[in-house]
Amino acid sequence: MTLPSEGHDLVKSERKEAGCTEDGHEEYWQCSKCHRFFSDEEGNTRISEPKVISKTGHSLKKVEKKEASCTESGYEAYWKCQNETCQRLFSDEGGKTGINQPKEIKATGHKYEEPAYIWSADNLKCNAERKCTACDDVEMETADATVTVVQEKNCILPELTMFHVTFKNDVFEGQTKENVKTAEATGHDLEKVEKKVANCTESGHEGYWKCQTCEKFFSDEIGTAEISNPIEIKATGHNLEKVEKKAASCTETGYEEYWKCQTCGKLFSDEAGTDEIASLDDIQIPAKGHEEGNEWLSDAEKHWKECAVCQEKTEEADHVYVNETDTVCEICGYERTIKSEVPEILEGHNGKWQMNSGKTLSFRSSAPFAEFISVTIDDVVVDEKNYDKAEGSTIITLHPEFLSTLSVGTHTLSIDSASGSAATEFTIEEATAEPSITETPSVTPTTAPSATTAPSATTASTAATVTPTPTASPETKAPKTGDESNVAIWMLLLFLSAEGIIVALQKSKKKTR
Ligand SMILES: [Zn+2]
Ligand SMILES: [Zn+2]
Ligand SMILES: [Zn+2]
Ligand SMILES: [Zn+2]
Ligand SMILES: [Zn+2]
Ligand SMILES: [Zn+2]
Ligand SMILES: [Zn+2]
Known part of the structure; x- marks a missing residue:
C-alpha cells in the first residue's frame, strides 16, 4: 500500500459474507490513527461505517418423518438448513428449536401371530410356524415325533398311538397327538363248535362260535352276539320201559323184571334207573334142567326118555345091537325084525351108451361095497380091467373101450354082492350122423327079421352103405313092376339077417374074452 499525503494509515478489511443469523460487510479500509473508515x-x-451485508436467515428444508419397521428404527420429521455453512437441524418449521439429530422412532419388533402346528400325514413329523403380521417374517421349525403305542390292537380294539414333539425354539410349545388309530382291530378268529346233542345222562350244547384269539363265545357266526358260556342242552334222563320177569324153563334161563332205557339201551334193576346192570346175566334165573322120566320110549330107529315137565326128548339115540343078527336093543329092549335086504340098482337104470361117444357108463348098487363080488353082462362075468369100482355103496363104471366092443342093442348088467345081485338093462346105441339113415324106414316095416331088434338096427346102417342100393333104387322107383321091387326088398332082408347072425356071433365071442 501506498501511504496518502495526508498521512492516513489505512488497514483493509476483507468483505465478509453474511451468514444465516449474522450480518456481513463489504470490504473497507480503516485508518489506524484516526479510525476513520x-x-x-x-x-x-x-x-461512516462499513457497509453491512444483511444476514440471510436459515434456508430450511423439511425431511419427512420416517416410520420405524419391526427391526429398523425411524425418526420424526425435521428441518435442515440448506446453507453450506450452516446445515443446522431443527425440530420446527420456523427453525427456532435446534436439534443435534433427528428424534428417533424406535423399531417396533415383530408382531407374530399364534404359532401354527402342522403334522405330517404319518404323524412322524410336526412343523411349527409363526408369521409376523407386520412384515411377513416367518419362523419355522420341524421336529421328529416320539411314538408311543398306548393300546395294542386286539379282536375288537384298534391299535392306538401317541405322537409327541418338542421344539428347540422356545416360542413353539410341545405338541401331542393322542389316541391316533394306527391299525384296525383284528376282528375275532371264530371257529364253529358244532351242536352237541344231549343224551340220557350227559348234557349237550347248542352250536356256537369261539374266538381262537380272545377265547370268547358267540352265538352267531359273525361274532356280534357274545355269550358267557355255550348254551346248554339238558340231559334228557332215561326213558325207561319195564320188562316183565321171565320164568326159567327146563333148558332156558329166565330173568328178573328189569327196566330198559328206550334211548340209550341201558338196563336197570329198578324203576328209577339208578341201579344199572351190565347184562341180563346179572339177573338171570337159571334153567331148572329137565325132570327126566325113567321109562325108555322108542320107535323103529331110536330110543329116548321124556321130561316130565316139558315133554322134551332126552338121551335120544339109535338103538344099540350087538351085531347084525341081534334083534333086541341093549339099552331100551326094543325088538327089531330083521329082513334080509336084496341089493338093488340105485342109479344107472336102463342106461344108454352111444358108440364112439368116448364116455363111460356108471351103475350104483345099494349093496355095501365090502360085499362086492363081480359084474356080469348078459350072464358073462366081465374082466375087472374093463371097469372101475368105487365105494358108495357100490359104484361100477364101465370103460368106453369095453363098451365099444358090445353090440348095439339092449344088454343086462348085474352087480353081484354077498347079499345078492342088483340088475338092470342098458342100451348100446349106434353112432349118430350116418348118411344111410334115410334108408331105414324101408327096412323097418318088415317085422320079419327075427332075433333081437337091436342087431337088425346096427346092420341096417352098415348094410345101407354097402348093400346094393344102386341096383335096388332104380328098380324101386320104376313104376311098372311092383313085384320086382318086392323081390329086391326080400333079397335085402335076407342079406341083412345074415349080417345080423354074423354080428351076433362076433358079439358072443367078445363076451367070452
Ligand atoms: Zn486517519
Ligand atoms: Zn442457516
Ligand atoms: Zn415384523
Ligand atoms: Zn376274539
Ligand atoms: Zn337212557
Ligand atoms: Zn323139561
Ligand atoms: Zn333102544
Whole structure:
C-alpha cells in the first residue's frame, strides 16, 4: 500500500459474507490513527461505517418423518438448513428449536401371530410356524415325533398311538397327538363248535362260535352276539320201559323184571334207573334142567326118555345091537325084525351108451361095497380091467373101450354082492350122423327079421352103405313092376339077417374074452 499525503494509515478489511443469523460487510479500509473508515484504498471516500451485508436467515428444508419397521428404527420429521455453512437441524418449521439429530422412532419388533402346528400325514413329523403380521417374517421349525403305542390292537380294539414333539425354539410349545388309530382291530378268529346233542345222562350244547384269539363265545357266526358260556342242552334222563320177569324153563334161563332205557339201551334193576346192570346175566334165573322120566320110549330107529315137565326128548339115540343078527336093543329092549335086504340098482337104470361117444357108463348098487363080488353082462362075468369100482355103496363104471366092443342093442348088467345081485338093462346105441339113415324106414316095416331088434338096427346102417342100393333104387322107383321091387326088398332082408347072425356071433365071442 501506498501511504496518502495526508498521512492516513489505512488497514483493509476483507468483505465478509453474511451468514444465516449474522450480518456481513463489504470490504473497507480503516485508518489506524484516526479510525476513520473508507470504501477505497486511497482513502478518498470516507464512510461512516462499513457497509453491512444483511444476514440471510436459515434456508430450511423439511425431511419427512420416517416410520420405524419391526427391526429398523425411524425418526420424526425435521428441518435442515440448506446453507453450506450452516446445515443446522431443527425440530420446527420456523427453525427456532435446534436439534443435534433427528428424534428417533424406535423399531417396533415383530408382531407374530399364534404359532401354527402342522403334522405330517404319518404323524412322524410336526412343523411349527409363526408369521409376523407386520412384515411377513416367518419362523419355522420341524421336529421328529416320539411314538408311543398306548393300546395294542386286539379282536375288537384298534391299535392306538401317541405322537409327541418338542421344539428347540422356545416360542413353539410341545405338541401331542393322542389316541391316533394306527391299525384296525383284528376282528375275532371264530371257529364253529358244532351242536352237541344231549343224551340220557350227559348234557349237550347248542352250536356256537369261539374266538381262537380272545377265547370268547358267540352265538352267531359273525361274532356280534357274545355269550358267557355255550348254551346248554339238558340231559334228557332215561326213558325207561319195564320188562316183565321171565320164568326159567327146563333148558332156558329166565330173568328178573328189569327196566330198559328206550334211548340209550341201558338196563336197570329198578324203576328209577339208578341201579344199572351190565347184562341180563346179572339177573338171570337159571334153567331148572329137565325132570327126566325113567321109562325108555322108542320107535323103529331110536330110543329116548321124556321130561316130565316139558315133554322134551332126552338121551335120544339109535338103538344099540350087538351085531347084525341081534334083534333086541341093549339099552331100551326094543325088538327089531330083521329082513334080509336084496341089493338093488340105485342109479344107472336102463342106461344108454352111444358108440364112439368116448364116455363111460356108471351103475350104483345099494349093496355095501365090502360085499362086492363081480359084474356080469348078459350072464358073462366081465374082466375087472374093463371097469372101475368105487365105494358108495357100490359104484361100477364101465370103460368106453369095453363098451365099444358090445353090440348095439339092449344088454343086462348085474352087480353081484354077498347079499345078492342088483340088475338092470342098458342100451348100446349106434353112432349118430350116418348118411344111410334115410334108408331105414324101408327096412323097418318088415317085422320079419327075427332075433333081437337091436342087431337088425346096427346092420341096417352098415348094410345101407354097402348093400346094393344102386341096383335096388332104380328098380324101386320104376313104376311098372311092383313085384320086382318086392323081390329086391326080400333079397335085402335076407342079406341083412345074415349080417345080423354074423354080428351076433362076433358079439358072443367078445363076451367070452
Ligand atoms: Zn486517519
Ligand atoms: Zn442457516
Ligand atoms: Zn415384523
Ligand atoms: Zn376274539
Ligand atoms: Zn337212557
Ligand atoms: Zn323139561
Ligand atoms: Zn333102544
